[in-house]
Amino acid sequence: MNYPQELKYTKDHEWIRDNGDGTATIGITEFAQSELGDIVYVDIDTVGENVNKDATFGTVEAVKTVSDLFMPVDAEVLEINPALDAQPELVNEDPYGDGWMVKIKVVDAGQLSELLSADEYQDIIA
Amino acid sequence: MSELKRTPFFEVHEAAGARLIDFGGFEMPVQYRGILKEHEAVRSAAGMFDVSHMGEIMVSGTKSPDLIQYATINDVSKLVPGKIQYSAMCYDDGGIVDDLLVYMLSEDAYMLVVNASNKDKDLAWLLRLNEQFGADIEDVSDSMCLLAVQGPATEAILQQLTDVNLAEIGFYTFKTGKLADTSMIISATGYTGERGFELYFYTSGNSPTAVWNAIIQAGRLHDLMPAGLGARDTLRLEMGYALYGNDISAETNPLEAGLGWITKSAKGDFAGKKAIETVREAGISRTLTGFTTIDKRAIPRSHYAITTPDGEKIGEVTSGGKSPSLGVGIGMGYIQKNYAQPGTTICIEVRGTLYEAITQRPPFLKKK
Incomplete structure (x- = not known):
C-alpha cells in the first residue's frame, strides 16, 4: 500500500497535507479505504465551522459499515470536495488525490508537527 | 476467542x-x-x-415426517421427494428458533438446512422435540x-x-x-x-x-x-429476505415477521402453535416493514430509530443499507402496525437527524 512521504498521518487513518499557506487538505489513507470497502456516501456538514482536534467532522458510509472522520488538528473547515457527492468511490480509487475530503484553515501550525510521519503510521498499521 | x-x-x-x-x-x-x-x-x-458454513441436519426413519411436521411451522405433508420448502422452527412461546429449508429426499428422509450460528441450538431443540417421536437425527454440517x-x-x-x-x-x-x-x-x-x-x-x-x-x-x-x-x-x-439475527429472532414471532404465509395452523399441532394462535387472535402490534429513504444522506442501518414525522419513536431498523441496484437507501424494521401500511411516510433517525422514508412492501428490486 502507498503512504506518500510528504503527508502527515493520524492513528485514526486520516492523512493531512500542509499546503504551506495556512491551509491543509485532509483525506483518509489507503489502508482506511481498503478496510472500509466500497464507499457509498461521504457525509460532511461542518463547512464554515470550527472543529477541534480529534472531534468528528463527518462520516464515511461504506456498504457494510459507517465510520466517523476525526479532525487531525484544531481547524476551521473551508471546503468539502464537491466531487464526492456524486462520486464517493473516488475515495477508494484515489484516496490521496481526487478522493480528498476537506480543506481546512489550520488554527495552530504547531500541531502539524505532532502528527505521524509516513513511517510512523505504517508501523501502527503493520 | x-x-x-x-x-x-x-x-x-x-x-x-x-x-x-x-x-x-x-x-x-x-x-x-x-x-x-x-x-x-x-x-x-x-x-x-x-x-459451506450453513448447517445441514439429516432427519430420517419412519418417524421423521411426524417430527418435522411438529418441529416446523410450514406443512411438510405438502412436500414430495425432490421438493423443498421454506419454513421455520418456533419455541413454545412463538419466538423463532431459526428459519430453514426442508428438503424431502425420500419418503422417510429429509435434510434441514439451517443458519450456521443457530445450528447448535437448532439441534438441541430438535433433539428435545424428538423425545416424543424417535426419528434419526444426524448433523452432517462438518x-x-x-x-x-x-x-x-x-x-x-x-x-x-x-x-x-x-x-x-x-x-x-x-x-x-x-x-x-x-x-x-x-x-x-x-x-x-x-x-x-x-x-x-x-x-x-x-x-x-x-x-x-x-x-x-x-x-x-x-x-x-x-x-x-x-x-x-x-x-x-x-429482495426483502429476512436474515436471522437481524430481522427475525427468538424475540419475534412469525406473524409479525411477515411469515404468516408459511405458518400453517390448519395442519395440526406444532411447536409454538398455541402462542402463535393467541397472537393471531389478539392481532399483532408491530410488523416487519420495508421502507425506502429519499435523501441520499439517509442510509438506514440496523438499530437506527424509526419515528413518525413528528419524531415519536415507532420502531427500529433491523437491516438497511444503500441498494447497489437502485441507488437509494432501503431497509426493514419492526414498525407499530398502524404506521406500516405501504406508502406511509415515516422517518429514520440518522446521526441525530430525521430523514423521511416511505414504507413499502418488499421486494425493493422488482424482477421481470
Whole structure:
C-alpha cells in the first residue's frame, strides 16, 4: 500500500497535507479505504465551522459499515470536495488525490508537527 | 476467542484475494474484488458463494415426517421427494428458533438446512422435540460443502459441467446427480432473487476445490465472479429476505415477521402453535416493514430509530443499507402496525437527524 512521504498521518487513518499557506487538505489513507470497502456516501456538514482536534467532522458510509472522520488538528473547515457527492468511490480509487475530503484553515501550525510521519503510521498499521 | 472453523475452500478464498471475517464461528470471505462489483456480477451475470458454513441436519426413519411436521411451522405433508420448502422452527412461546429449508429426499428422509450460528441450538431443540417421536437425527454440517451459484448466467455455466438437465429443475425443487464429476444435490434455490442453484456435496467425494475450480473455469466466458457475504447481504436485502439475527429472532414471532404465509395452523399441532394462535387472535402490534429513504444522506442501518414525522419513536431498523441496484437507501424494521401500511411516510433517525422514508412492501428490486 502507498503512504506518500510528504503527508502527515493520524492513528485514526486520516492523512493531512500542509499546503504551506495556512491551509491543509485532509483525506483518509489507503489502508482506511481498503478496510472500509466500497464507499457509498461521504457525509460532511461542518463547512464554515470550527472543529477541534480529534472531534468528528463527518462520516464515511461504506456498504457494510459507517465510520466517523476525526479532525487531525484544531481547524476551521473551508471546503468539502464537491466531487464526492456524486462520486464517493473516488475515495477508494484515489484516496490521496481526487478522493480528498476537506480543506481546512489550520488554527495552530504547531500541531502539524505532532502528527505521524509516513513511517510512523505504517508501523501502527503493520 | 475460540478457534474459527474453516470451510474446504479457505485456501482458494485466500488465493483469490478474499477478505475474511468471523461469521457464525467460521472464517468466511466477506468480499473478493469489492461488494458492489460482486453484487453487480450476480444481477447481470453470475456469482459463486461459498456458504459451506450453513448447517445441514439429516432427519430420517419412519418417524421423521411426524417430527418435522411438529418441529416446523410450514406443512411438510405438502412436500414430495425432490421438493423443498421454506419454513421455520418456533419455541413454545412463538419466538423463532431459526428459519430453514426442508428438503424431502425420500419418503422417510429429509435434510434441514439451517443458519450456521443457530445450528447448535437448532439441534438441541430438535433433539428435545424428538423425545416424543424417535426419528434419526444426524448433523452432517462438518462434512457437507455448499456452493451457491446465482445470477442469470448460472444455468449456462453449470450445464457445461453436468448431464442433468438443469432447465427441468423448477424453483424450490432439486435433483441429485453428478456435476464436475462429483455427486451432489442440485437445488434451484438461493438468497439473491436471481435464478441460480445451490450445490450440496460431501467433502469426502472428489476434491471440493476441484468443483470450485471447474465452476470458475466454466464461468470464465460468462463473467462469473466469486462473491462474498457482503454481496450476499446486499442482494438479499434488495429482495426483502429476512436474515436471522437481524430481522427475525427468538424475540419475534412469525406473524409479525411477515411469515404468516408459511405458518400453517390448519395442519395440526406444532411447536409454538398455541402462542402463535393467541397472537393471531389478539392481532399483532408491530410488523416487519420495508421502507425506502429519499435523501441520499439517509442510509438506514440496523438499530437506527424509526419515528413518525413528528419524531415519536415507532420502531427500529433491523437491516438497511444503500441498494447497489437502485441507488437509494432501503431497509426493514419492526414498525407499530398502524404506521406500516405501504406508502406511509415515516422517518429514520440518522446521526441525530430525521430523514423521511416511505414504507413499502418488499421486494425493493422488482424482477421481470
